[in-house]
Amino acid sequence: MTVHGDNTPLTAETLQKEILGFLTERIKTDVELDQDLFASGVVSSMFAMQLVVHLEEAYDIAIVGADLKLDNFRTVVGMSSLVLRLKGDTEAAGNA
C-alpha cells in the first residue's frame, strides 16, 4: 500500500499529516505531533510493530538495524524525521 502520491514532494508537514491520519483512524484518538504515544498510553507495544510495517509499506522503506528502536516511533515528529531520512538514503543510493 502506498498512501503517498509519487509526484507530490515528501515534506515533514505532509508526512506528519499522513501519519496523524493513520493514527487517528486506527486508534480513534486525536494525538499531538510531539506527544509520546507509548508513555501516554494511547498505543500499546503490540501496536508499535504495526506502525513500523505501515511506514515501510506506505513509504517504500526498510527500517532495520539500529533504526529499529522504539525511540524512533514515540512521536509523529520522530516518525516523519525517520521516514524523511530513510527516503533520502534511498534516493541517494538510487542516484549513485
Added chain:
Amino acid sequence: MTAFEDHRLAIIGAGVMGTNISALALGHGVSVVLVDVDETVLETARQTIKQKLRHAQLMGVLPADRPQGTLTTSVSLDDIADATTVVEAVTEVDKVKQEVLSAASRVVSPGTTLISNTSCIPINEMADWIVRPEDLVGVHFMNPSYMIKMVEVIRGPRTEPAVLEQAVELLTVLGRESLVIDDSAGFVINRLLHPLINTAAMLVQEGVASVEVVDGLLEGCLGHSTGPLRTGDLIGLENLVDSLNVLYERRGDESCRPCDLLLEKVRDGHLGRKTGRGFYDYGKVAS
C-alpha cells in the same frame, strides 16, 4: 547458569505459541528446530517469527551480546532427536496432544526435558501418554513470550526434580522468571483468566456493556494492562474455546462453558489478532 550454546530446542506446533517461543529462543541465541505437520504452516511461521524478532528488537527486549540462534523447520518429528529440550505447543485437544507427546517421547533420548505449553490439561494426565512420565514438566509461556518475563511452571506429581530444575535453567537462559506451582486443570493463570474472559464475553452477549466498555472497566478501574476481551483476541478465540472445554469437562464449572458469542466468533472465523478480527478489528495483521 548454563551457556546459551548448550541448549538445542525443538518446538512442536508452529501456531501462535510455537512461533512465540521460537522467537524468544532465537532472540536469546538458542537454536530451534520447529516441527509442524504442514509445510504451508511452517512457511507462514518463518515469516511470523521474523516479524516477532523485529518486534522484540524494536522493544529492546533481546540481549545485545548474543548472536541470533538458527531456525530449522521440518515436517518430520525425527528431527527433534538431537534436542536437549522439547516444547510441545500444539492445539489444546487431548487427542492431538496425546499423539504428539507420545510420538515425541519415543524419538528423544532419556534425559531430554519434555515441556508441554499446555493451557489447561493437567500434567499428570499427559504424563500417562509418554514413555518416561518423570521427564514431563509444564511451562505456560505468555503471549508475546519475548515481552512477558514471567512464566508459570507446573510440577506434575511425577515430574523428576532434576527435570524441573533443567526447565527452570533453560527459562533463565531465555531471560524468563519462573514461578513454580503444583498440578491442577487450568493451573493458576487460566483457571482464573479463562472464566473471566468467558464472563466478559457473556456480558457483551447480554447487552450489558460493549466490548470497549467491559475492557475499559477492567483496565481503568482494576488496573489490568489489557482487558479480558483484548486478551482473548491475543490468545486466539478457538484456542480459548478449546481450553474452556478442557476446564468445563474437568471442573464442571458453568462459568467455563464457552458462551454463544465466543462460539459464534469461532464459527465465523473471527479468531482474534491472528485473523485480523475477533472482539476488535485489527486491520492488517502485523505481528
